Amino acid sequence: METDSKIHNTQACKVSVLAVKDALYVLNGKWKLPLILVLSEGPQRFNEIQRTLGDITPKILAKELRDLEQNDFVERKVxxxxxxxxxxxxxxYSKSLDRVLDELRDWGLQHRQRIMKAEPK
Structure with missing residues (x-):
């Protein structure tokens, strides 16, 4: 009986690992999530997005927008x-990330506070 439970847990873990890898594959990199956050304010032109993000190059921004468009998170309108x-x-479809982004933001704020408290003065 213990072996069945262990096999089930191992299989469940493998499924979870694959799901996380899939999510990270689509959202990987430094810019995709910040880009989604910028666009959550509404439709924007390329230069507006670049100005808001700051130090992203036009080449990288174009690539990230294409990747997000291919994965159905962003729509380009001409x-x-x-x-x-x-x-x-x-x-x-991008709304499916709302809970993830909220949780990630909240965790980031908590983590920043924790690190700031731990820094020697």
């Missing part, structure tokens, strides 16, 4: 104006 206007906005 408007037939002169000159052409392009905006980026979050898709309805």
């Amino acid at each position: 408007f037939a104006t002169t000159p052409v206007t392009v905006t980026y906005e979050l898709t309805p």
